[in-house]
Each structure stands twice: as C-alpha cells, then as structure tokens.
Amino acid sequence: MTDYYTEAVHGPHEYLDLGSFALDSGHTLPAARLAYKTFGELNAAKDNAVLLPHMYSGTAAYMETFIGEGRALDPTRWFLILPAQLGSGFGSSPSTTPPPFDRGAFPPVSIADDVRAQHMLVREHLGIERLALVSGWSMGGMQTYEWAVRHADIVERAMPLAACARTPDHDKLFIDVHTELLRSDPAFAGGFYRDSADVHLGLRRHALAFALMGATPDMFRQQVWRELGFASVQGFLQGFVQAYFLPMDPNNLLCQARKWREADVGWGDDGDTATALRRIAARTIVVAFRGDAFFPPEDVEAEAAHIPGADSRVVGSVWGHFTMFDLREQDTREIDALYAEILAR
C-alpha cells in the first residue's frame, strides 16, 4: 500500500477515539477515530480557538499553508485546530479501517458526520464552548456551513471559501464524471484492489478532470503553469496535477466525493437550504473565487443572500478553484487579508 497517508509525509497528528460512531447513513463505525493537528495554545479563557477543516483530497496538513507567525492565522495568538475529514486517509477511512468496513465496504459518510465528530473533539475533548472562527475551502467550506448552521451558539465567525452550503446540480455532474473516471478502471475492482497504485490509470484520468475544472481557461491560455516551473502544459498536467493525485487511495477519494455530492445544510429542514442558512448567527464572510468552475461566484452569492448580515467577496486571479493551492503569492496574500478582516470583527 501507499506510504502517502503517513506522518512521514503529512507530519504528526493527534487522534480522538470516537468509539462506536453512528453515521447519518444508518451504519455504525466501530472504534472510529478522528485525526487532527493543532498549532498554538488554547488560552485560559478558551476563546482563541479556530477550526480549519480541509478540502477534497486534502489532509489536515493542507490547511497549514494558511498558518504562520506574522500572518492572520498566527499560532502565537490563536489555537488552530485542523481536523482530518473522515475518509481522508487519516483517522477512520477506507484505507485505514479493518474488515468488514475496509476499502470498498467503508460505509457512506456525510459532511454532518464530519461535523459531529469534530464537535466531540471541540466541545467534549477540548472543552471549548466558543469557536472564534470556522473556515475552510471547498469541502472545508461545506463543513464550515454545516458548523455555522448546526452550532450557531458555538461559531462566532465563519468564513467559507469557494464552497456552497448545498452542492449545485452542475457540480454533482462533475462529481459523477470524475468518480466514473476512477471507478471505470478495471483495476478498481469494486474498491477491492490490492494496492492503490494498481488503479493508477483511473487516478490519472481523475486528475485530468480536476485540471480541467479546477483551473480556468485563462490559466491555460496565459500558460500560467510556467510560473510553477513547467516547460509544457503536459509537464504541468503530469508533474503537478497527476503527481498530486497519483499517490492517493481511490476509496478515500470516493468516500469524500460522496460527502461532497450529498452536501446540503438543509438536511435538518426538509431540504430547505435557505431556512437552514438563516439560522447562522456567526459574523460571516462568504468568499468565492473568480472563474471557479466548481462553485461559481453566482452560485455562492445566491446562498449568501440567505445568511443574516453576511458579506460576500470575490477574489482570486486565474487559478479558479485552485486559488487556495498557494500557487500565486498575490492570491495567498489576498486570502490572508480576508482572515485578518474576519478575525478583526
């Protein structure tokens, strides 16, 4: 099996035992575990905690990009909690769970399940009553919405980036396309491959779909991949996008993709997303990325209109959804400024 999901690659994690964990799908995961990282110290008043859930295909380590001394998310000022998604490859995941819940038999998980596990960590394990901020991009933003709707009494500030509270229909279509590109590899074998590397053709194809939708046509026309040191578009596709996805576990990706596809904070309101969004009490900035093909600004802003007092921002250059990958200094600076702004509220 791949050594990708190891602390050697992603740094040290802590683990919270969730015990027998009941999932939205009706399944119960025995001996479930939530992986997470923390940076900084929780102060005595316990009012400096910030929760940063991560995106599809990421791990907790991917949110470290936005943390640093002298930056908005400064670990000398804030206690930063970076939870790993269930299914991320850290904590309970298809790739980490023993039979009979292993690999292709790992039960379906929801964004609400993630937030339930994170709530156990924040409230019960760490004893935190208020989160100064919840923020993440893409699926991390979906978890942010779920937190802000479900726990309006806990979330003081929310900043979802490049995400929707309910997955738009065209986005579901993308998920169907990219998951089919994985599943259609005969080596996938219904999720019961021996080694994730056997599914490399599916992983390569899946990566191409992400390159197509994750970046923008402007990025390709202007050959902005040159900024990353590549000499050809093929070099960028293989050396950056496929290199990113190839070491991953297909079942882990599919577990996350399912959560993404089914996401809707309206689940507790008979599917009424707008009513759910009106429950949000957090000071909220909703951030969309220019040219984002997954979560176009229009989709993001249509939802933001339902959040009491929420502000909207559109940022980003030519990287579209990939704006959060820290590829252009100006993009990363812009996001840093947004973190400074929301934390100052």
Next chain:
Amino acid sequence: MTDYYTEAVHGPHEYLDLGSFALDSGHTLPAARLAYKTFGELNAAKDNAVLLPHMYSGTAAYMETFIGEGRALDPTRWFLILPAQLGSGFGSSPSTTPPPFDRGAFPPVSIADDVRAQHMLVREHLGIERLALVSGWSMGGMQTYEWAVRHADIVERAMPLAACARTPDHDKLFIDVHTELLRSDPAFAGGFYRDSADVHLGLRRHALAFALMGATPDMFRQQVWRELGFASVQGFLQGFVQAYFLPMDPNNLLCQARKWREADVGWGDDGDTATALRRIAARTIVVAFRGDAFFPPEDVEAEAAHIPGADSRVVGSVWGHFTMFDLREQDTREIDALYAEILAR
C-alpha cells in the same frame, strides 16, 4: 447496429465519390465518400452558394435548423450546401467503411481532410468558384476557419460560431476526459464492439461530460431545463443529453474528437496560428457564446484579433456552448440576425 445513421432519421443525402482519398495522417482511404445535403438552387452566376459544415456528434441534418423561408439562410435566395464530416456516420466513417478500415481501424482524419473533401465537392463537382459564406458552430466553425485560411480566394464571407482556429489546451483536456469516458467502457473493446449499443455505459458517461461543459452553471441554477419540459435535472440529463448521444457510434465520435483535438489552422505555417489567420480575406464575424466552457469568449477573441478586419460578437443566454441547439427562441433569433448581418456585407 444502430439505425441512427440512416436517411429515415436524418433525411435524404447526396454522395460524392472521392476515390482513393489521401489523408493528412498518411493513410489512404479507398473508395471514400462525402455525404452532403443541399437546399435551394445554385443560380446561373453561381454566386449564391453557402457552405454550412456541422459540429461534433452532428450530421448535415443538424444545420437545417438554421435554414428556412423568410429567415437569413433562405433556400429561395441561397444555395445551401451542408456537408457531413468524415466520421460523422454519413459518408466515409468508422461505422460505414468495410474492412480493413472499419470501426476501430478507421484511420485518423483531420479538419483539413474534411475541407479538402468539401473543396472537391464545391470546386470540382459543383463548379463553384466563390462561396458567399462559410459558417458553422463548434467543429463546424473549425472547418470554417480552415476554409477561410486555406481558400482565401474562394471564401467571401466567414462566420465561425463558438469555435477556435486552434483548439485551446483546456479544451484538449476536455476531449481527453470525454474520450476516456467512452474508451474505458470494457464493451468498447478497442473499437471492435459488435453493436454500438453494447457501449451504452460509455456513451452515457460521455453524455454527462457534455452536459457538464456544454451548458452553464447558470442554466442548472436557474433550472432552465424546465423550458424543455423536464420535471427534474435527472430527467433532463437522461431524456435530453443521454438520449441525444446514446444512439451514436463510439468510433464515429472518437474519429471526430481526434479532429477536434488536433485542429490548428497553423498546420501550414509551422504551427503559427496567428500567421495563418492573417491570410483570411473573407469578411468575417467571429461569434462567441456567453459562458461557453469549450470556447470561452476570451479564447475566441484572442484569435479574432489576428483576422484582418474581423468583427467579434458575444451572444447567447444561459445555454453556453449549447446555444446553437435551438433551445431558446431568443438565441435562435439572435443567430438568425447574425446570418442576416454577415450576408448583407
């Protein structure tokens, strides 16, 4: 085999024998045939001929949508020639050619090959020295560019719609994704399936990729598919997009997709697309569709800047690339007005 590629479905065609037809790829297609339709009469001066090549997955019949008495492309005024693409399923195609050039062994064809065959029809067979207009959308637009560059002495007016003269890199990525969705169906069998219907899973998946990129996120958010009489997005995807592609032949689609991927009018100028475009002498209007994910207006306009005296237009509502599918009366009227404008020049 499917009865889709029949005159019962697509109306009567004429056929021009091309004899032994040398392709750009170095292959020679024996007993090649070009299928086409005509409407109206060629006048004595032979100055009322209009050539309307069709798009990917289409047939000559698909360009009939834009023809009609009282409309700009009026068959009582113009002699309208609708050529079928090589590989379209009419004329020489993977699905129509006997062994050894049948099915998965059909040789690669280029847009330039199409135009070479159409030139034989126009100049030699019909004896036409000047074309009043060449116009088509998507791959029909690519053929339009090739005509205008290669035969500047013949093409009086050109109006490519929703097309590029050189396929943009992000578009190549889309082609790789949608062709993989077809090829990865085990029933595809390297192109040597017995019946195209056996490859229905691949055709269904391929259709989803087109629904994703062919329409716009706005169309999905506003549920504009309701205008087509569907009650759910799933109904639209199955009843419209999959229903459109399912009867088609995968090898025919892949033959066309390859042409699309390799298209570049710069092939005669060492790949210098801009130099090639500067050869165009036709009065030209370049039309882009708002929100077109295949050929974004920015890509289209960047090329148009190299065409002497060309005007640019951006039209369309929420259907993006599908604007030309005659789905909204206002879109079809807008395109009709453009045909009236170019023909009046």
